[in-house]
Amino acid sequence: MSATRNLDALRREIDAIDDAILDLLNRRAGLVMEVGQVKTAEKRDFHVPNREREIYERLLARNAGPFPAEAVKSVFREIISASLALEAPMKVAFLGPRATFTHLATMQHFGLAAELVAQKSIPAVFEEVEKGRALYGVVPVENSTEGMVSHTLDMFMESDLKINAEILLEVSHDLLSRTGRLDDVKKVYSHPQAIAQCRKWLDNNLPGVPVVDVASTALAAQIVSEDYAAAAIASEFAAAQYDLKVVRTRIEDQVNNFTRFLVVGRKMAERSGDDKTSLMFSVKDEPGILYRMLEPFASRGVNLSKIESRPLKKKAWEYIFFLDLVGHITDPVVAEAVQDLGHYCQFVKILGSYPRAK
Numbered sequence: 001m002s003a004t005r006n007l008d009a010l011r012r013e014i015d016a017i018d019d020a021i022l023d024l025l026n027r028r029a030g031l032v033m034e035v036g037q038v039k040t041a042e043k044r045d046f047h048v049p050n051r052e053r054e055i056y057e058r059l060l061a062r063n064a065g066p067f068p069a070e071a072v073k074s075v076f077r078e079i080i081s082a083s084l085a086l087e088a089p090m091k092v093a094f095l096g097p098r099a100t101f102t103h104l105a106t107m108q109h110f111g112l113a114a115e116l117v118a119q120k121s122i123p124a125v126f127e128e129v130e131k132g133r134a135l136y137g138v139v140p141v142e143n144s145t146e147g148m149v150s151h152t153l154d155m156f157m158e159s160d161l162k163i164n165a166e167i168l169l170e171v172s173h174d175l176l177s178r179t180g181r182l183d184d185v186k187k188v189y190s191h192p193q194a195i196a197q198c199r200k201w202l203d204n205n206l207p208g209v210p211v212v213d214v215a216s217t218a219l220a221a222q223i224v225s226e227d228y229a230a231a232a233i234a235s236e237f238a239a240a241q242y243d244l245k246v247v248r249t250r251i252e253d254q255v256n257n258f259t260r261f262l263v264v265g266r267k268m269a270e271r272s273g274d275d276k277t278s279l280m281f282s283v284k285d286e287p288g289i290l291y292r293m294l295e296p297f298a299s300r301g302v303n304l305s306k307i308e309s310r311p312l313k314k315k316a317w318e319y320i321f322f323l324d325l326v327g328h329i330t331d332p333v334v335a336e337a338v339q340d341l342g343h344y345c346q347f348v349k350i351l352g353s354y355p356r357a358k
């Protein structure tokens with residue numbers, strides 16, 4: 001006799017476990033609904049990112065496998081997303097159209113039960129949140145295939161929204177078409193940055209085939225859904241959305257291609273213990289100023305993770321700086337350094353302290 005149990009017996013046991021999981025999920029949902037009533041009575045926020053983080057961290061530390069850590073995170077992200085929707089529906093605006101990488105990043109961060117609303121532009125995403133029609137907005141900020149860093153950074157010059165979180169998404173491009181055959185492709189559509197990221201692959205595999213720039217990878221997929229002789233460079237997710245076949249996967253020239261997105265909201269995020277702070281400022285135009293504006297951070301050992309400059313639109317040759325540092329604005333050394341920086345600046349604006357994405 002074999003030591004392994006037969007398939008029917010194993011499946012019966014799996015069924016019993018699934019029943020127990022489902023019963024527990026419903027018991028959990030009942031408690032969450034009670035939490036919702038308490039929050040309504042006490043006028044508290046329904047969405048509590050710090051509590052969610054605590055749950056993930058506790059479970060990931062507890063998990064001994066073989067169920068993969070990544071799957072623990074995604075299963076519980078959906079459980080919590082659906083639970084929150086039982087308390088109060090949560091609306092999140094993102095830079096659309098649907099099936100862009102921003103859409104993917106938004107789903108990854110908020111789960112599938114949040115109500116995700118596509119917007120036509122970065123200013124429209126900000127406006128939805130400013131007017132209170134959405135609780136959060138998601139926009140690309142760095143190395144993006146959907147939009148430029150500068151558009152998002154410029155928004156903070158006028159807007160008082162705060163950065164609540166950052167999302168890092170590994171961006172991978174597929175070639176998509178109606179037929180799924182490389183020989184049929186007589187034209188390629190995509191966003192200019194996606195095209196740039198797949199340049200070598202295109203030269204080697206589709207030499208001489210015209211490549212057309214469009215506003216987003218999702219729009220490329222939409223166009224191709226009506227043209228049998230064309231292909232789009234877009235995500236695998238766009239293939240499903242626009243009923244396209246995958247001609248080739250992962251056609252980007254560089255692996256490990258990450259795009260960074262920002263989640264903006266009307267309030268400051270709470271401290272998580274491993275945070276980052278973004279700020280913007282403009283300095284007086286005088287000799288040695290660049291050196292002096294970095295000194296308050298260097299002398300206190302505050303780690304700067306990024307600095308960018310943008311021309312001030314109203315005045316030629318004057319610049320605004322965007323700075324990311326490691327730490328929370330309520331950390332004494334960070335607060336002191338920022339206060340010192342203020343002595344050399346026309347203005348300093350804190351854009352938010354938020355958990356560092358891993």
Ligand SMILES: O=C(O)C(=O)C[C@]1(C(=O)O)C=C[C@@H](O)C=C1
Nearest residue numbers: 035046047048051052080083084
């Ligand atoms: O603990 C809470 O405050 C809840 O609302 C419950 C819960 C959860 O499902 O665990 C749901 C949403 C919140 O963002 C955090 C946690």
